[in-house]
Amino acid sequence: MKPSFFLLNSNMPSGSASLIWFRKGLRIHDNPALEYASRTSAFVYPLFVIDPHYMEPDPKAFSPGSTRAGISRIRFLLESLADLDLSLKKLGSRLLVLKGEPSEVLIRCLKEWDVKKICFEYDTDPYYQALDNKIKNYASLAGIEVFSPVSHTLFNPADIIEKNGGRPPLSYQSFLKLAGEPSWASSPLLVELSSVPPVGDVASFEISQVPTLKELGYVQNDQEELTPFRGGESEALRRLRESLSDKEWVANFEKPKGDPSAYIKPATTVLSPYLKFGCLSSRYFYQCLKDVYKNVKRHTSPPVSLVGQLLWREFFYTVAFGTPNFDKMNGNKICKQIPWNDDDELLAAWREARTGYPWIDAIMVQLREWGWMHHLARHCVACFLTRGDLFLHWEKGRDVFERLLIDSDWAINNGNWLWLSCSSFFYQYNRIYSPTSFGKKYDPHGDYIRHFLPILKDMPKEYIYEPWTAPLSVQNKAKCIIGRDYPKPVVSHDSASKECRRKMGEAYALNKKLNGVVSEDDVKSLRRRLDEDGGQEARGRRQRQKLIS
Numbered sequence: 001m002k003p004s005f006f007l008l009n010s011n012m013p014s015g016s017a018s019l020i021w022f023r024k025g026l027r028i029h030d031n032p033a034l035e036y037a038s039r040t041s042a043f044v045y046p047l048f049v050i051d052p053h054y055m056e057p058d059p060k061a062f063s064p065g066s067t068r069a070g071i072s073r074i075r076f077l078l079e080s081l082a083d084l085d086l087s088l089k090k091l092g093s094r095l096l097v098l099k100g101e102p103s104e105v106l107i108r109c110l111k112e113w114d115v116k117k118i119c120f121e122y123d124t125d126p127y128y129q130a131l132d133n134k135i136k137n138y139a140s141l142a143g144i145e146v147f148s149p150v151s152h153t154l155f156n157p158a159d160i161i162e163k164n165g166g167r168p169p170l171s172y173q174s175f176l177k178l179a180g181e182p183s184w185a186s187s188p189l190l191v192e193l194s195s196v197p198p199v200g201d202v203a204s205f206e207i208s209q210v211p212t213l214k215e216l217g218y219v220q221n222d223q224e225e226l227t228p229f230r231g232g233e234s235e236a237l238r239r240l241r242e243s244l245s246d247k248e249w250v251a252n253f254e255k256p257k258g259d260p261s262a263y264i265k266p267a268t269t270v271l272s273p274y275l276k277f278g279c280l281s282s283r284y285f286y287q288c289l290k291d292v293y294k295n296v297k298r299h300t301s302p303p304v305s306l307v308g309q310l311l312w313r314e315f316f317y318t319v320a321f322g323t324p325n326f327d328k329m330n331g332n333k334i335c336k337q338i339p340w341n342d343d344d345e346l347l348a349a350w351r352e353a354r355t356g357y358p359w360i361d362a363i364m365v366q367l368r369e370w371g372w373m374h375h376l377a378r379h380c381v382a383c384f385l386t387r388g389d390l391f392l393h394w395e396k397g398r399d400v401f402e403r404l405l406i407d408s409d410w411a412i413n414n415g416n417w418l419w420l421s422c423s424s425f426f427y428q429y430n431r432i433y434s435p436t437s438f439g440k441k442y443d444p445h446g447d448y449i450r451h452f453l454p455i456l457k458d459m460p461k462e463y464i465y466e467p468w469t470a471p472l473s474v475q476n477k478a479k480c481i482i483g484r485d486y487p488k489p490v491v492s493h494d495s496a497s498k499e500c501r502r503k504m505g506e507a508y509a510l511n512k513k514l515n516g517v518v519s520e521d522d523v524k525s526l527r528r529r530l531d532e533d534g535g536q537e538a539r540g541r542r543q544r545q546k547l548i549s
């Protein structure tokens, strides 16, 4: 079967060596970089570099892991590498693992192994863009061919931006119109390789096996539940098959419908961590979904269908690629400038699941332990942190998600935080998730809370979402005294959400008045004014209260 998604000139001399540099794209199926290297070289060096930037243990971090990644994601990655190594071995090769700053390691390898071609999947993340430029520059000086196909996404974000006159589309609908069907969609993808050429001489390099967490210096906390999701292409394909086997479920999939509290059998596919690391090809996923649609009478459509979910991913990749400073408020043209508060104590309470709102805290425990939560659960905690209750900066929440999620993805995470904080894409800041009644709709008995916050496991269902309202006798019986065993709410949702709406209203008015050109000083002076007004209002409230009592 011929792949239809790239052109090549394969007049390589026999004996030539290629290096395939794995970063994401940790798979054999639909991997054009691996396929090209294999087809056109006598020797192939499959390399993964353990990058200290992401993987150096950080004992000072707020939870086990490195500065940039929680332990669950690191474990997921190591499992994915072990699985890739196993698959490569079946094809006559193996994964070579080296440690160090990737561009330095790579340049040494290219020199010592006399590599004629370097192949790696194109990556739009700013970190990899910078790294890839270094490698491309070196390769061009050294006369080494670079093959870097787009295979992490369905579309090349640059093509969509070009079609739109050089700017990214800012709505999902306009994205859909521009994107149409992917060019490769009608021909079958290359999903199997029969062999990979042998690894050449590794010269003086000390190549290690895929390391364990312990070998990397991580200490695991036995108390914490670990993510139930195993990394790797084999598990990704198994999960995909399992999801697709229920054709009715696929055909009727409708998001945001679905139960965010379902944790034993999640309401969505949980393929995001596999897509993040490229254990699963998004293009293969897309083709499989289209095959299911062909065989059913009726199916849902974007934005709510499963194909629609993959297109959300593409949408955020495209906007992120075409927007300078996409991951910041400052200097980001599509982001409303909002005078978020700075409060490390409140931030720590949110991050460490101590807000006193069991629904919010349970989700934050699921994040810390599993690294994955349902989309609507993410909505709830992101809204709570920003425009709903605490009025803290979305960048702070983004950082926590970025570190702890096993599916942590630069474009998607930033895009969704911009959305949830009503900084971009979505502007109905009056619509706030209730931290008490939203979860109750799906899970009146509070099983999800009981699982992730076992301290509340004996709280009667009448109080599980608002345990501070339980009489002391009930708290005693449930062996959970509020304020001692589990915190009181850090804010009162009613007054905090009212205050948030007021501040959002003022911030939106300022952005409108200044036509979106809001300076840092403008934001600061609005913050001062809002604090003064807020202070006056709070004093007024206290006085009124005194008069009443």
Ligand code: FAD
Pocket: 255, 268, 269, 270, 271, 272, 273, 275, 276, 306, 309, 310, 312, 313, 314, 316, 373, 374, 375, 376, 378, 379, 382, 401, 405, 407, 408, 409, 410, 412, 413, 414, 416, 417, 420
């Ligand atoms: P399914 O519903 O089964 O969807 C299939 C795939 O479609 C997902 O695996 C994912 O790749 C894609 N997808 C689904 N929803 C979205 C969406 N809203 N935006 C973009 N792509 C989507 N998703 C990440 O993959 N990485 C992140 O870092 C991330 N951060 C988020 C932060 C916030 C604040 C919010 C609200 C959402 C975030 N999401 C992120 C999007 C979404 O919640 C997850 O993709 C989804 O819950 C993953 O579960 P699933 O694979 O079962 O999704």
